[in-house]
Amino acid sequence: MLAISKEKSELMKLKISHTCTAPGAYDMPIIVDSLLKRDDVDAVVTLGAIIKGQTKHDEVISHAAARTLTDLSLKYQKPVSLGVSGPGMQERHAYARIRPVAERAVEAVVKMSDELKRIQK
Numbered sequence: 001m002l003a004i005s006k007e008k009s010e011l012m013k014l015k016i017s018h019t020c021t022a023p024g025a026y027d028m029p030i031i032v033d034s035l036l037k038r039d040d041v042d043a044v045v046t047l048g049a050i051i052k053g054q055t056k057h058d059e060v061i062s063h064a065a066a067r068t069l070t071d072l073s074l075k076y077q078k079p080v081s082l083g084v085s086g087p088g089m090q091e092r093h094a095y096a097r098i099r100p101v102a103e104r105a106v107e108a109v110v111k112m113s114d115e116l117k118r119i120q121k
Contacts, residue, residue, distance in 0.1 A: 001083065001101065001102040002047060002102075004098060005083065005102040008106040008107070009106055012106065014106070014110065017041060018041065024048070024061070025048045025061055025084050026065055032044050032080055033072055036073075036075075037076070041078070042079075042113060043078055043079040043113055044079070045105045045109055046080065046105065047101075047102055047105060049084065049085045049086055049094035051086060051089060051091055051094055052088050052090060058088065061087070062086055066082055066084075079109040080109075081104075081105040081106070083101050083102055083104070083105025085101045
């Protein structure tokens with residue numbers, strides 16, 4: 001996903017200033033929060049997959065992560081894309097979605113950034 005999002009960013013002539021990793025989707029928000037505090041960060045693209053296990057834990061994780069990332073986007077007034085596929089997916093489905101999810105995550109922050117600039121004029 002990271003390689004695909006870098007390719008897409010390059011095609012769109014975007015600068016990636018930081019690349020970070022988190023152990024899982026639930027752990028992303030603290031890193032995203034730190035990035036959004038920075039003046040040199042205009043938006044954050046998140047990437048990952050939440051795979052279904054034997055319980056509904058994947059649903060809990062995905063809902064918590066999505067809600068917190070949305071809250072951070074609103075708090076800092078900077079786009080944060082949800083390039084995290086799942087919940088409810090088997091591993092093979094996650095692999096099949098790598099390219100479209102990664103590309104859409106990059107496209108989403110660009111569209112949101114453009115729209116925010118337009119309405120803040």
